[in-house]
Amino acid sequence: MSATPFVSQVELHNSVKSELIPPLLGASLAELTTWVQQQGQPAYRGKQLHEWIYDKGVRSLADISVFSKQWRKEVAEIPIGRSTLHYRSEAPDGTVKYLLRLADDQIIETVGIPTFGERGDGPKSRLTVCVSTQVGCPMGCDFCATGKGGYKRNLARHEIVDQVLTVQEDFQQRVSNVVFMGLGEPLLNTENVLAALKSLNQDVGIGQRSLTVSTVGIRDRIRQFAQNNLQITLAVSLHAPNQALREKLIPSARAYPLEDLLAECREYVEITGRRVTFEYVLLAGVNDLPEHALELSKRLRGFQSHVNLIPYNPIQEVDYKRPNRDRIEAFVNVLKQQNTAVSVRYSRGLEADAACGQLRASKN
Numbered sequence: 524m525s526a527t528p529f530v531s532q533v534e535l536h537n538s539v540k541s542e543l544i545p546p547l548l549g550a551s552l553a554e555l556t557t558w559v560q561q562q563g564q565p566a567y568r569g570k571q572l573h574e575w576i577y578d579k580g581v582r583s584l585a586d587i588s589v590f591s592k593q594w595r596k597e598v599a600e601i602p603i604g605r606s607t608l609h610y611r612s613e614a615p616d617g618t619v620k621y622l623l624r625l626a627d628d629q630i631i632e633t634v635g636i637p638t639f640g641e642r643g644d645g646p647k648s649r650l651t652v653c654v655s656t657q658v659g660c661p662m663g664c665d666f667c668a669t670g671k672g673g674y675k676r677n678l679a680r681h682e683i684v685d686q687v688l689t690v691q692e693d694f695q696q697r698v699s700n701v702v703f704m705g706l707g708e709p710l711l712n713t714e715n716v717l718a719a720l721k722s723l724n725q726d727v728g729i730g731q732r733s734l735t736v737s738t739v740g741i742r743d744r745i746r747q748f749a750q751n752n753l754q755i756t757l758a759v760s761l762h763a764p765n766q767a768l769r770e771k772l773i774p775s776a777r778a779y780p781l782e783d784l785l786a787e788c789r790e791y792v793e794i795t796g797r798r799v800t801f802e803y804v805l806l807a808g809v810n811d812l813p814e815h816a817l818e819l820s821k822r823l824r825g826f827q828s829h830v831n832l833i834p835y836n837p838i839q840e841v842d843y844k845r846p847n848r849d850r851i852e853a854f855v856n857v858l859k860q861q862n863t864a865v866s867v868r869y870s871r872g873l874e875a876d877a878a879c880g881q882l883r884a885s886k887n
Contacts, residue, residue: 546603551725552570573726581603584603617639630658631658631705633652633686635651638651652687653704654703656715665773678715683715717751720736735756742783745757757797758801759788801829801831
């Protein structure tokens with residue numbers, strides 16, 4: 524993975540527009556130290572800069588009070604890479620949805636999900652952030668709102684890391700977990716996702732095992748991802764136990780058959796020693812029958828994996844329905860009888876359109 528190139532002070536003065544300078548957010552301590560030295564500053568300024576960016580959440584170099592006034596004036600226009608809040612909505616369960624405006628005026632969405640005490644009335648014990656990796660999504664899954672607005676571009680590493688800092692600042696609490704399950708397909712933006720994962724781990728201080736990357740499956744990308752030997756959780760959006768049904772729900776499945784996807788997932792387990800989580804959105808009368816559960820368990824037999832069932836969260840564009848609890852429990856029971864590890868995830872933030880499958884870069 525190549526380091527983000529930084530611009531010397533001479534190059535800065537020769538630049539016409541400050542937006543040509545790479546944002547500092549996402550850079551490591553070593554990179555920031557090199558950069559400050561390029562500006563003629565002592566190496567210890569790199570550690571100070573790292574602290575102000577990641578611990579204090581500074582948004583402008585002009586606000587770093589430990590730097591001299593003269594140097595702050597010289598570097599004031601160099602971007603740190605923070606977004607601006609466009610819209611904020613809080614659901615009754617405490618989940619907060621943010622629309623963030625980027626430097627080019629594109630809008631992305633991120634979600635802060637607090638976990639409270641067992642009875643729901645205790646202190647927040649964990650804070651999870653659901654981050655986006657693209658502006659829009661090109662995958663076009665039929666039941667998901669994210670892809671309905673089309674795809675515009677990949678997010679840079681600073682735009683991904685910024686989402687976590689934004690939630691952390693708003694909640695006034697350290698983020699404990701990050702899931703790459705927002706707008707976009709992470710494995711179509713592998714370089715920036717890997718760079719963001721590294722920064723979240725080493726700079727923000729979130730453990731690798733508290734980081735989850737979700738993908739619908741892109742040929743050869745899971746294998747490539749495995750080569751990095753990360754201890755993150757890989758979550759693969761399956762949503763169907765066979766190729767025919769999967770093609771109806773996920774257009775990209777036509778080019779990447781289920782058997783090939785599962786073979787690559789097995790390679791991932793062999794390379795990393797980490798099990799794969801398979802996400803499965805339950806759609807009433809579509810993929811939630813006992814025979815679907817039995818077929819799914821047979822597909823995953825002998826697989827080091829876990830099935831995460833997600834009862835469907837409604838969106839305006841399609842008529843899918845969420846199965847009732849009896850149907851969900853029946854599906855779970857079949858999987859358990861077949862010794863398939865399974866759990867049910869009831870999504871948070873439904874009232875704010877911030878639940879799984881509901882994300883879109885709009886207020887609606």
